[in-house]
Each structure stands twice: as structure tokens, then as C-alpha cells.
Amino acid sequence: MYFLKTQVSFDSAHFLYGYEGKCSNIHGHRWTIEVTVKNAFLQRNGQQKGMIMDFSDLKKSLQLIADHYDHALIYEKNTLKSDTMECLKRDGFRLIELPFRPTAENLSRHFFTILKERGFRPHNVTVYETPDNCAMYEEG
Template sequence: MYTLKTKGHFDAAHFLKGYAGKCANLHGHHWTVTVEIQGETLQTDEQHRGMLVDFGDLKADLKAACDGFDHRLIYEAGSFSETAMQALSEEGFSGRAIPVRPTAENLAKLFCDEMTAKGYDVRRVEVYETPNNMAAYEPEDKDQGGH
């Protein structure tokens, strides 16, 4: 089994509604996302001969995923009032609503799902809120096919 791993970054704010601690307050991180993909067969066409996937493609796809969060407020859909969202929007702030609480664990799964949807056989995704705090997600079904 061959594996490739690449890393992306984004800066974003979030908060954990209903959490009894300081993370209930709006705060930001310099997030780091690592994606590890796998496959058993290397490509044979001349351009990609000997590669599982072109690193350039993998990096571009991860960058696109990270760019969707960069310099935004990540929040769980429904956790802000319409009035608050309208006020933020009128001030030029951009947010990114997601269907789950914006924890590192949930973001790891969201990135895994997005990269899987792009055709990658994802082995593991790691999301770092800080250099020392990381959550990972590994899909149960590793036999997904893909790139």
C-alpha cells in the first residue's frame, strides 16, 4: 500500500455554543490540516508514471478545501441568530455555517468527506487547532477506491 500525505493551513475563528468553558467565546486559530491518502497501484501514463497521485493535484485540492474556511467565522448552523448574522454580513464579515459543532474532530471528518468526494482514498485526516492539539479522523471503510 502506497501513501501520500500533504498539509494545508487556514486562519479562522470559531466558538462552541453550549460549551461550559472559554471556548464558548469567539476565538481564532491558525489551523493546520494534514491529509493522508492511500492506494495500491501507481499510475502508468507517461506524465504520472510511478506516482500514486500528482502531489500538485493533491495539494491544490486540499488548498481549495482550506480556502473555503480561510479568514472566516466557522459556526454551527443555527447557533447564531438571524439578526447577528445580518449585522456581521452588513459589516463585511464572512462566515461559514457547517452542520455540526465546529470542533477539530468534526472538521477532520468534514475535510475527509470533502477529499473523498474529490476521488481520493483517504486514510487519515488530522486537524490541528494549535501546534500541540490535534484531532484525527480515519474512515472505517478504507476500500473506497479513488484517484
């Protein structure tokens, strides 16, 4: 089996609604998304001969995901009061609502699914909240 790995980073804020601890407050991270794709064989012809795929194709798709989440407040649906939402929107803040709690674990699965839907064969996706703390998702 052959593996290819790349990563991109973005900055955004989140909070964990219902969590008892510091992470219940809005705080930011320099998130890093690391993806590993796999294939049992390499391309046999053309420009990509001897490759799983061109690194740049994978990197571009991953960068599009990161760009979407960059410099936004990522939050779980129904966890901000309507007047809070109205104020944030009126003041021009970029908000990204998700149907799940925005933990590194859930984001790793979310990004895995997006990549799979875009035609990639991810082996796993790792999401780092800090250089030392990460969560990984791979299908079982």
C-alpha cells in the same frame, strides 16, 4: 500499501456553542489540514509513473478547501441570534454556517468527505487547532 501526505493551513475563527469553558467565546486558530492518501499500487505509465498521484493535484484540491474557510467565522447552524447574524453580515464579515459543531474532530471528518467526493482516496485527515493539538478521522 503506499501513502502520500501533504498539508495546508488557514486562519479562521469559531466558537463552541453550549460549551462551558474558554472555547464558548469566539476565538481564532491557525488551522492545519493534513491529508494522507493511499493506494495499493503506483501508476505504471506516463508522467506519473512510479507515483500514487502528483503531489500538486492533491495539494491544489486541499488548498481550495483551505481557501474557502480562510479568514471566516465558522459556526454551527442556529447558534447565533438573528440580530447578531444581521449585524455581522451588514458589517461585511465572512460567515460559514455548518450543520455541526465546528470542532477539530467534526472538521476532520468533513474535509475527509469533501476529498472523497472529489475523487481522492483519503486514508485519514488530521486537523490541527494548534501545533500540539489535533483530531484525526479515518473510515473504520
